[in-house]
Amino acid sequence: MKQSRFSPSLTAMHAAIAVAGLMAYNSPGHAQTPQPGWVSVSACTPAGPLIPTNTTESCGSDVLQPILAGLVTTDAKTGAIIEDVAESITTTDNKIWTIKLRKGRKFHDGTEVLAKNFVDAWNWAAYGPNGQSNNDWFSVVIGYGDLNPKAPKGEKPPVPATNRMSGLKVIGDHEFQVELKNPVPVFKAQLSYKAFYPMPDSFFADPAAFGRKPIGAGPFQFISGTPDSGYKLAAFADYTGPAKPSIKGVDLRIYTSREAAYNDLVAGNLDLLREIPASKLVADLWKRDLRGRTVVQPRANIQALGMPYTDANPQLLKPAVRQALSMAIDRKAIVDILFNGIGQPATGWVPPGVEGYEPGACGEYCSFNPAKAKELLAKAGGYKGEIKLYYAGDSEVKSAMDAVCNSIQNTLSITCVTSALSDNATFRSFTRSGKADGPFPSNWTMDYPSIDNALIPLYSKDGTSNRGAYENAAFDALMDKAAKEDSATAIKTYQEAERLLTAEMPRVPLWNPAMTVGHSPKVRTVTLYANGRIDYSALSLKD
Amino acid sequence: MTGYILRRLLQFIPVFLGTTFIVFFLAWGMPGDPLAGKCGDRECPDAFVAAATEEFKLDRPLIVRYGYYLADLGRGDLGRSFTGRDVSEQLVAAFPATVRLALLAVLVEVLLGITIGVFAALRPGKTFDTTTMMVGLGIIAFPSFVIANLAQLVFGVRLGWFPVTVSDPTSFAELLLPAIVLALAHQVTLSRLTRSAMIETMQSDYIRTARAKGLGEARIVVVHALRNSLIPAVTYVGKDIGGLLAGAVVVEGVFNISGVGGLIVQSIRSHDGITIVGAVTVVVVAYLFINLLVDLSYAVLDPRIRYD
Numbered sequence: 001m002k003q004s005r006f007s008p009s010l011t012a013m014h015a016a017i018a019v020a021g022l023m024a025y026n027s028p029g030h031a032q033t034p035q036p037g038w039v040s041v042s043a044c045t046p047a048g049p050l051i052p053t054n055t056t057e058s059c060g061s062d063v064l065q066p067i068l069a070g071l072v073t074t075d076a077k078t079g080a081i082i083e084d085v086a087e088s089i090t091t092t093d094n095k096i097w098t099i100k101l102r103k104g105r106k107f108h109d110g111t112e113v114l115a116k117n118f119v120d121a122w123n124w125a126a127y128g129p130n131g132q133s134n135n136d137w138f139s140v141v142i143g144y145g146d147l148n149p150k151a152p153k154g155e156k157p158p159v160p161a162t163n164r165m166s167g168l169k170v171i172g173d174h175e176f177q178v179e180l181k182n183p184v185p186v187f188k189a190q191l192s193y194k195a196f197y198p199m200p201d202s203f204f205a206d207p208a209a210f211g212r213k214p215i216g217a218g219p220f221q222f223i224s225g226t227p228d229s230g231y232k233l234a235a236f237a238d239y240t241g242p243a244k245p246s247i248k249g250v251d252l253r254i255y256t257s258r259e260a261a262y263n264d265l266v267a268g269n270l271d272l273l274r275e276i277p278a279s280k281l282v283a284d285l286w287k288r289d290l291r292g293r294t295v296v297q298p299r300a301n302i303q304a305l306g307m308p309y310t311d312a313n314p315q316l317l318k319p320a321v322r323q324a325l326s327m328a329i330d331r332k333a334i335v336d337i338l339f340n341g342i343g344q345p346a347t348g349w350v351p352p353g354v355e356g357y358e359p360g361a362c363g364e365y366c367s368f369n370p371a372k373a374k375e376l377l378a379k380a381g382g383y384k385g386e387i388k389l390y391y392a393g394d395s396e397v398k399s400a401m402d403a404v405c406n407s408i409q410n411t412l413s414i415t416c417v418t419s420a421l422s423d424n425a426t427f428r429s430f431t432r433s434g435k436a437d438g439p440f441p442s443n444w445t446m447d448y449p450s451i452d453n454a455l456i457p458l459y460s461k462d463g464t465s466n467r468g469a470y471e472n473a474a475f476d477a478l479m480d481k482a483a484k485e486d487s488a489t490a491i492k493t494y495q496e497a498e499r500l501l502t503a504e505m506p507r508v509p510l511w512n513p514a515m516t517v518g519h520s521p522k523v524r525t526v527t528l529y530a531n532g533r534i535d536y537s538a539l540s541l542k543d
Numbered sequence: 544m545t546g547y548i549l550r551r552l553l554q555f556i557p558v559f560l561g562t563t564f565i566v567f568f569l570a571w572g573m574p575g576d577p578l579a580g581k582c583g584d585r586e587c588p589d590a591f592v593a594a595a596t597e598e599f600k601l602d603r604p605l606i607v608r609y610g611y612y613l614a615d616l617g618r619g620d621l622g623r624s625f626t627g628r629d630v631s632e633q634l635v636a637a638f639p640a641t642v643r644l645a646l647l648a649v650l651v652e653v654l655l656g657i658t659i660g661v662f663a664a665l666r667p668g669k670t671f672d673t674t675t676m677m678v679g680l681g682i683i684a685f686p687s688f689v690i691a692n693l694a695q696l697v698f699g700v701r702l703g704w705f706p707v708t709v710s711d712p713t714s715f716a717e718l719l720l721p722a723i724v725l726a727l728a729h730q731v732t733l734s735r736l737t738r739s740a741m742i743e744t745m746q747s748d749y750i751r752t753a754r755a756k757g758l759g760e761a762r763i764v765v766v767h768a769l770r771n772s773l774i775p776a777v778t779y780v781g782k783d784i785g786g787l788l789a790g791a792v793v794v795e796g797v798f799n800i801s802g803v804g805g806l807i808v809q810s811i812r813s814h815d816g817i818t819i820v821g822a823v824t825v826v827v828v829a830y831l832f833i834n835l836l837v838d839l840s841y842a843v844l845d846p847r848i849r850y851d
Contacts, residue, residue, distance in 0.1 A: 045801070047813070048626035056583040131594020133582045148590050157593050211627070227628070228636040228801050253710060259692075260708045260799035267700045267707045394812050425814045426575030432586070445584050457585065465586045 037248030039271040039523065039539065042261035045227045045254055049211025052194040053125035053132040061194070063231055066250060066536045067108075068216035069241055070197040071099060071118070072188060076527045076535035079353050079449055081189050084241055085113055085198065085217060087174075089191070094183035094483065101174040106238045107200040108221040115176035119168045121199035123147070127163050134195035136464055140187075142167030142179045183483040185490035189355065189450035219245050219537050230254045243537035250536055265518050266290065272523065272534060276516040278396070281340045286518060295517040296342055299532040300449050302351045305389075305404070305508040306431060306442030309469045313437035316387075320380035322505035323365050325387075325439070327373035328411035331366070334403045335511050342516060346509035349454055349498050351444075353530040356451025356491040361498045366509050370411045377412055386415035388438035392427035393420035397441050404510070434469065442507055449530040451494045452482070459506055470506035544842075547850035551835050555828070562827045563616075563820060567609050570816035577601070577625065577814040599625070599817070612820070621821040625813065630821035633806060638825070640712030641795070641802035644725070645787035647718050649780060651726035652733055657776065659730070660737025661769060667742055679731035691724045691797040708799035721798040725791055729783055736779055740772035773844050781837030785830040 046060035052068060055061055071086035083089070087100045105113040124130060126138035128148040138144050143165030151157035167179035180187065190196070198217065203210045214222055219239050225231030234249040253270065255261040258277045264270040266289050276294075280286040287294055305325075308316060315321060331345030344352070348361030364372070377383060387408065391401045398420065405416035419438075421427040431440045444465075446453050457465045461476050475497050482493035515532040527538040571577075578595055581587055595601065600608050615622055621630040663672040682690070698720060699707035705720040712718065744750065745768050753763050790804020803822060810818035841848045 048628065054627075056581075056585065058583075128590040129594065131591050131598075133587060133591045135590040136588035151589075151593065156597065157590075226636070228633075254801065255708070255799050256801055256805050257796045257799065260695075260797060263695055263700050263707045264799075267703065269707055269710075422574065423812060423814070424575075424580045425573075425577060428579035429574075429576040432579075443584055447585075464588070465584065 035249070035251075037541070038251050039247055039249075039536075039541070040251040040253055040269075041272040041534070042255045042258070042265075042270060042274070043230060043252035044256075049208065050214040051132075051207060051211045052197050052214075053121070053134045055194070056133045062533060063252060064194060064214060064216075065218075065533050066220040066233055067214050067218045067222055068194060068197045069105070069113075069218040070194065071101075071191045073243065074192055074449055074529060076529045076538055079355065079530050081192060081355070081450075082242060084243075086191075089188050091187070094185050094187070094486070095180050097178045097180070097187055098171075099176055099178065102240075103174055104240060105217055106240075107198075107217050108215045108236055109200055109202060110238075111200055113198050113217050114173045115170045116173075117198035117200060118196075119170050119176055120201075120204060121197065122168060123164050124199070124204060125195060126165055128157060128160055134193075137190070137193065137195040138165065140180045140182065140184055141165050142181050144181075185482060185485055185487045186450045186452050188487070189448050190453075191448075193448045217241075219243050220250060223249070225252070228254060243535070245537040246540055247536065262286075262518070265520065268520060271520040272526065273518050274515060274532065274534065276518055278339075281342060281516065284340065286516070290518045293519050293521065293523070295515075295519070295526050295528070297515050297517075297528045297532075298344065298352045298512060299515045299528070300351045300353050300446035300530040301443065301532070302346055302349065302454065302512055303400075303441065303443050303510045304346070304349070305439040305510060307439050307505065307507060308434070308436045309471075309506070310434040310436075312435055315383055315385075316438070318380050319504045320376045321383060322508065323502075324373045324377040324380065324412060325408055326362075326365050326505055326508040327367065327369045327376065329404055329407045329508070329510070330368045330411075331511055332368065334400065334407070338400060338403055339511075339513070343511050343513040346511050349459075349501055349507070349509055350451050351446060351454065351512050354446055354449045354451060354454065356494055358495050358498070361495065362502055362509055363499075365502050365505065373411055377414075383412070383414050386417055389416060389418045390421055390427065390430065390436060390438055390440040391418060392424040394423040395427075395441075400510075401441060439508070441510075446531060451491055451498070455479070455494055455497060459501065470504075472500070472504060472506075475500050544850050548835070548839070551838075555831050558831060559824070559828065563613070563824050564609065566820050566823045567612060567816070568605060570811075570814075570819040571605055571608070573811075573814055573816075575814065577816065581625065595625070598623075612817075622817040624810070624818040625815045630818050633818060634803075634822060634825055637801060637803045637806045637822070640709075640800050641788060641790055641804070643712060644718055644722055644791065644795075644800060644802065645784055647715070647722035648725035648729070648787055648791075649784055651722055652730045652783065653780060655726060656730035656733030657737050657769075659734040660776075661741055661764065663734065663738045664741030664745065665764065667738070672738070675734065679734065682727050683731050687724070687728060687791075688793045688797065690727060691721070691794050694720060694724050695797055710799075712800055712802075718800075721791075721794050721800065725787065725794050733776055733779055733783075736775045737772060740775050741768060744768045744772045770844060774841060777837055777840050777844065781833050785833050788829045788833075789826045 043062055044059040046063055047057045048054065048060060050060055050064055052064055055064060069084050071084060071089065072081050073084040075082050085101055085105050087102045089097060089099050091097045101113065101115060107113060122138055125132045125134060126144055126147050146162050147160045147165060149158050149160055169177045171177055200215050202215065219236055219241065220233040221236040223232040223234050231252040232249065235245050235247065258275060261270060261273050262277055262280055265273045276286050307322060335341065335343050335345055347359050347366050350357050350361065389401050389405050391397050401418045405418050408414060409416040421430055430436055444454060444458060456479060457463045459466065459470055459475060460479050461471050478493055478497040482490040485493060515528055517526055519526055522541055524540045524542050527535045529535055578587055578592055600611060612622065623629050624633065659675050663675055666672060695707060698705045706717045709717045750763060750768055753767050790802050790807060792804035792808055795802045795804050803826065807819060807822050842850060
């Protein structure tokens with residue numbers, strides 16, 4: 001026995017046991033073989049529980065979008081706001097909004113969508129101690145302050161005395177009223193954002209369970225899935241809304257890299273992939289790989305250069321210097337060469353596909369004009385020293401920022417260097433600290449497709465995302481004026497305010513990226529929403 | 544032997560505490576507000592910041608938070624990540640795939656490496672020895688992402704012999720190609736180690752004695768020589784398993800395996816300190832155990848080695 005304690009036959013046996021152990025886990029029947037009528041789509045792991053009022057990142061939003069339905073939705077083809085669960089949304093003064101619901105719309109658990117499902121959901125999301133990342137969407141509703149008492153300096157915020165906003169009133173099973181603090185002409189468009197979606201009664205009993213298995217009133221029903229294994233969403237049989245799908249279900253597969261998903265798409269194992277990897281866009285490689293099964297569509301997103309609004313760099317405070325910088329950037333060359341022509345140079349601060357979008361709002365200041373740029377810079381007294389362009393080292397913007405810097409340097413003969421901060425968190429802390437002495441990339445994805453969402457959060461005095469701390473009294477006056485107007489007039493006022501931004505260039509518009517989609521031969525048509533998400537209801541398959 | 548194992552296990556405690564301490568401070572000491580960028584392009588509302596600060600005790604000194612963390616750990620609670628998912632849940636989702644991939648890769652590595660090593664050692668300097676060495680150098684010269692992408696393109700996309708990506712990490716067939724890719728580079732070192740140890744052993748007196756006694760060549764090589772040549776190989780394989788358990792970030796990424804490597808990288812990027820500490824701690828403990836097993840296996844392989 002001593003001899004054979006470690007004999008080859010034993011080693012082989014160990015190996016065999018190890019293999020058998022691995023094989024034992026081999027569960028057959030994993031849905032590699034496609035079910036008829038289902039489409040497989042690449043997705044990414046949601047960062048947190050699938051609760052719409054606490055989901056701000058795109059992976060979770062991608063999963064939630066087909067499951068949920070709100071009062072209004074956007075028509076993917078025209079971009080218009082259309083009623084979904086709401087039958088009518090009316091107001092006379094932009095302050096008091098009366099909302100009537102359609103009868104018979106059901107949640108996936110079979111309960112009907114009633115007025116209380118909206119009011120309860122909004123109160124829950126606005127209640128400070130619940131700490132929802134979409135909490136501030138409700139700051140326009142009367143009574144929001146009671147749910148979010150201000151913390152005394154250096155202390156924790158006190159517990160609110162109530163958990164209901166006084167501005168929300170249930171009038172009947174299918175009717176409720178919202179009273180806003182200030183008039184909001186585009187409130188109806190805001191309602192298309194997922195923070196305003198209804199929640200079924202079961203949510204309030206156990207939010208954590210909902211976060212694992214969300215229940216909505218949308219065209220697709222959550223069947224099964226986890227953040228790591230992907231999700232299966234089947235068409236909801238009792239759906240009576242405006243977006244009845246023709247497909248039977250959506251199989252969201254989790255991919256850790258888009259390259260891997262792309263290879264699966266090319267090999268025929270995947271039906272839909274959004275955002276084709278940059279390396280495959282080079283020389284239209286993807287169009288050859290996919291034999292033309294490609295879609296490019298503009299999306300409601302703008303990439304810009306944020307500007308510091310502090311004394312950290314007084315030279316950059318001069319409007320003429322900013323205008324000169326803007327006119328020194330050859331946007332078209334960068335889009336054509338770096339992005340292979342996908343996307344378009346920005347001509348204003350509002351992305352295309354958004355209600356109120358006006359091409360050329362930025363005018364000559366966003367067009368490449370070296371002579372005028374030099375002239376403006378000379379008039380402003382030149383620029384001494386170098387420009388430092390900060391970006392987050394873990395983002396994908398490096399090559400684009402290098403190109404912007406080169407463009408500025410070649411045109412204006414100012415030394416421009418890019419400086420990578422270690423990661424996004426460091427970058428965000430730095431750019432809002434007021435210590436940044438140079439421009440930095442600043443992206444904005446529209447929450448809902450209306451012009452005010454591209455202006456108010458970023459450029460108004462109290463804007464929630466006004467990172468450069470920009471302030472302009474004339475601009476703010478126009479925001480107040482628009483608030484009192486009906487939505488059609490208000491949009492004109494917002495456009496006027498947008499044109500006002502050329503004078504000081506609080507951010508320099510760069511480009512509007514486009515969404516790229518590749519699909520399998522079995523998909524006939526793909527329609528995208530303005531936010532770049534796929535409209536699964538409009539998706540049609542070849543038989 | 545038992546006493547030795549107990550002593551080694553006791554040594555785990557200071558190593559464990561030291562690791563969690565260092566990782567905890569490194570993870571939370573990263574520059575930048577961990578809550579920045581948690582709300583997409585928007586800035587986070589005050590209520591969100593207040594609730595997160597309260598839950599993760601971000602306003603307390605690091606050392607106090609480390610105390611809380613250890614207390615939770617004592618109750619078997621690895622904590623909850625910034626994103627609201629339990630760290631234990633994330634680890635349970637990530638580790639099985641990585642463990643299977645690591646074991647499969649090591650199996651391929653051992654089969655290839657030891658076989659090649661033994662055959663190369665039997666006729667050192669001859670065609671087989673030099674060819675495998677040249678091919679091995681070629682493999683090592685390529686970074687793993689090149690080999691991984693190439694293998695995926697050729698055998699997955701073009702030829703269709705293997706699945707392109709891993710959609711189900713419990714499937715042996717799907718993990719085979721990534722495992723072979725991982726094993727390829729490692730088996731080169733293993734085969735060279737085995738080869739040199741074997742050459743040395745084959746020249747020793749007891750092999751000559753065995754030959755003189757008339758034992759068959761196969762028995763001499765496999766039973767007598769190989770067993771005594773395995774100590775460097777086992778040490779290397781142990782180190783490999785430990786390394787692979789920490790996640791093969793590149794190969795996992797190419798073949799879409801949601802494993803430990805991806806989890807740790809993702810957590811570092813999103814400043815998710817709690818997940819980083821949890822994942823790294825489990826990796827460290829696994830490494831310690833594998834090292835212990837390697838040390839114990841010495842005694843099995845070579846009776847002259849004893850642990851008292």
